[in-house]
Structure formats: structure tokens, C-alpha cells
Amino acid sequence: MEQYILKDENAIYYECGFSCDNVIFLKLGEEKYFITDSRYVQEAKENAPTCQVIQANDGLENELVSFLKKTSVKEIMFDPSDFTLSSFSKIESKLKINFIQELHFSKLKRIIKSDEEIKLLRKASVLGKEGFDRLAKYLRANGEDKSEKLIHFKAKQNLSANGKYGLSFEPIIGINENGAKPHALPSKNCLKDGDILLVDAGIKYKRYCSDRTCTSYVDFETINFKRSQTFKNPKHQKIYDLVYKAHQNAVEKARVGMKASDIDNLTRSVIEEAGYGKYFVHSTGHGVGVDIHEFPVISAKNTDVVIEDNMVYTIEPGIYLPNEFGVRIEDTIVMTDGKAHIL
Numbered sequence: 001m002e003q004y005i006l007k008d009e010n011a012i013y014y015e016c017g018f019s020c021d022n023v024i025f026l027k028l029g030e031e032k033y034f035i036t037d038s039r040y041v042q043e044a045k046e047n048a049p050t051c052q053v054i055q056a057n058d059g060l061e062n063e064l065v066s067f068l069k070k071t072s073v074k075e076i077m078f079d080p081s082d083f084t085l086s087s088f089s090k091i092e093s094k095l096k097i098n099f100i101q102e103l104h105f106s107k108l109k110r111i112i113k114s115d116e117e118i119k120l121l122r123k124a125s126v127l128g129k130e131g132f133d134r135l136a137k138y139l140r141a142n143g144e145d146k147s148e149k150l151i152h153f154k155a156k157q158n159l160s161a162n163g164k165y166g167l168s169f170e171p172i173i174g175i176n177e178n179g180a181k182p183h184a185l186p187s188k189n190c191l192k193d194g195d196i197l198l199v200d201a202g203i204k205y206k207r208y209c210s211d212r213t214c215t216s217y218v219d220f221e222t223i224n225f226k227r228s229q230t231f232k233n234p235k236h237q238k239i240y241d242l243v244y245k246a247h248q249n250a251v252e253k254a255r256v257g258m259k260a261s262d263i264d265n266l267t268r269s270v271i272e273e274a275g276y277g278k279y280f281v282h283s284t285g286h287g288v289g290v291d292i293h294e295f296p297v298i299s300a301k302n303t304d305v306v307i308e309d310n311m312v313y314t315i316e317p318g319i320y321l322p323n324e325f326g327v328r329i330e331d332t333i334v335m336t337d338g339k340a341h342i343l
Helices: 009-016 041-047 060-069 085-092 105-109 115-142 148-159 176-180 234-253 260-273
Strands: 003-006 023-028 031-036 052-055 075-078 098-101 172-175 196-201 203-205 212-217 285-287 294-298 312-315 318-321 325-328 331-336 339-342
Touching (some): 003 009, 009 031, 009 105, 031 041, 031 060, 041 052, 052 060, 060 085, 105 294, 115 148, 115 212, 115 312, 115 331, 148 172, 176 196, 176 325, 196 325, 212 325, 234 260, 234 312, 234 325, 234 331, 234 339, 260 312, 294 312
Parallel strands (some): 003 075, 031 052, 075 098
Antiparallel strands (some): 003 023, 172 196, 196 212, 285 294, 312 331, 318 325
16 A cells, blocks of 8 residues: 655645645545645645645644554655655654655656646647747847846746746756856846857646757847757857757657666767767756656666656757857657657
């Protein structure tokens, strides 16, 4: 019989279709319990019909302890990354229960997506791409001399369709040398003709995330986020073409049965053979679902995970030349019928 507790919002949403910022979820076999405070009780009853909703009047931990004392539970599983030390201590110290640590057990449950989840992820990806198109339209009309900080704001506005959708994460905007920082913070740099612009952004659709990165040549008459880009600067073109070659090598050659490290090698080997390996400073990708970073991790170190159908992950090789510019090209893919397909 499955017996575990959860505190992570997205993990709880996966279990019952609703979550909030103050909840402990308890599963005892087929029974599910949603322990929360009075602010969320009514919404939980309406949106988590598979759960018994318990109102906590003396703190979540105390309510959980009181409930478990009335049961015959002898052991229960938890994810140590879910709880603060003080929160967990309040629970463990008052119960004669064996608490079993299972790191990331919820993410491991979610590593293979259902067909319904893939539909939601595909929809999120399509809506995310539409947001990129709206941002490109804004840049063509109004982008000249605009700062990264303003473009960052406009990315949030356009990706979210003026607030209709949540964002998967804070967009990353990098002009020229700022794009050489993989997770660049927006600066006062202003966009001009001939620049190289990196944009990494995504939206949430029914809690499921999209994730996409485009690197573009800045010409205010034609700027777009298509994969085909023509740069006037020969070095920009050389690096862009190399990163895209690495990206396509992984998309075209990824197969079910490979290890995650094999997928990483499909991008990394291309870049290393061209002599730019030390400038590819992160892993090839990560799983995507209700969390923007899920399993599988597509890295050289991940030699244990074998790729299966219905896994969803990003392919995002990059080259970052300090104080010059950076190029990253990212798509979210799903494994279907043994091969990779871009969502």
C-alpha cells in the first residue's frame, strides 16, 4: 500500500488536480487527504474532489500529527527536498512512525508522460511559439533602442498574451555580450541593428510548461524567431550554424533505448569536434511537465536513465563566448514511436 506525504505544490497538483501554497498532501493507499488552512478549504473541496479536505486550525504539521496518531500507520515515505528541517522535525518528533526518505520520488513518477499530459504540453508549446511571434512583431515595430529590461517586460506581456497564461519562468533576454551568460539578467543594453539577440521563454497551459530558446539576427524590418537565421557578422553565423547542427543532430538521432548521456553526447560531440567544447557550459536538456525542470536530466553524468517513449525533455545546446555573444537553440521534444518529435 502506497503511503506518503508531499508538500511541493506541483507534485500535489499532479496527484489531485489542485494545489496551493500552504498544504500537506497525505496518501494512505487509495485514500487522499488535503490538509490546508481556512483560506483554501472551499477551493480544495471544489477542485480536489478525490481528496478528503482537512482544515488545519493549529498549523499543517500539528494537524498531520493529530490525524496520523489516529491511524495504524507504521511507516510513511517522504521526499527530503520537500520539507524544511524545522517543518519535518515538528512531524517526526511527535510520531512513532518510520519515515522513509525517497528523494524526488514524485518526479520519478512523472518521468513518463501520459497521452493526455503530452496533449497539454503540445498545446503549451504551440501557445508559447505564438507568444514568440507576438514578441517578434513588437520588436519589428518598436524594438529599436529598447533596453533589455523593457524587452524582458514585453516578453512577459507577449508570451502571457497580456496575462491570459502564466509563465514557465522569468524570460531570459540577452543582447550581444549579455547573451554569453546562460541565465542572463536583463541589463540596460539597448537593441540595435546588427545585434545578436537571445530569448529563452515559456508559458503554462493548465499548469503544463513550454520552454523554447531562439537566437536571432536583429534587423528591425525582418527580425523573427525562426530557426533559419542569416547574420552579417561571419562569426555570429559560424557559431549559430554550429549550435543548430548540434541541435539537429540530437533531434534526428535520439532514440528510445539510448541513455540520457548518449543524447547529451549527440549535441556535445558536434560542438567539441569544432573546438568549442569548453564554451558549452551546461547540460543538453531537462524534462518538462508541471515543473519547468523535471526528469530526465539530459547530461553527460546521467548514465543510468534509459530514454523511453512518452518522455518529454528539452534539447538546448549552446555556445557562450565571454564578453562577445552567446547562442542557444532550444526545443522541447517528445519521444514517440522510438524517435524524437518537436512539440
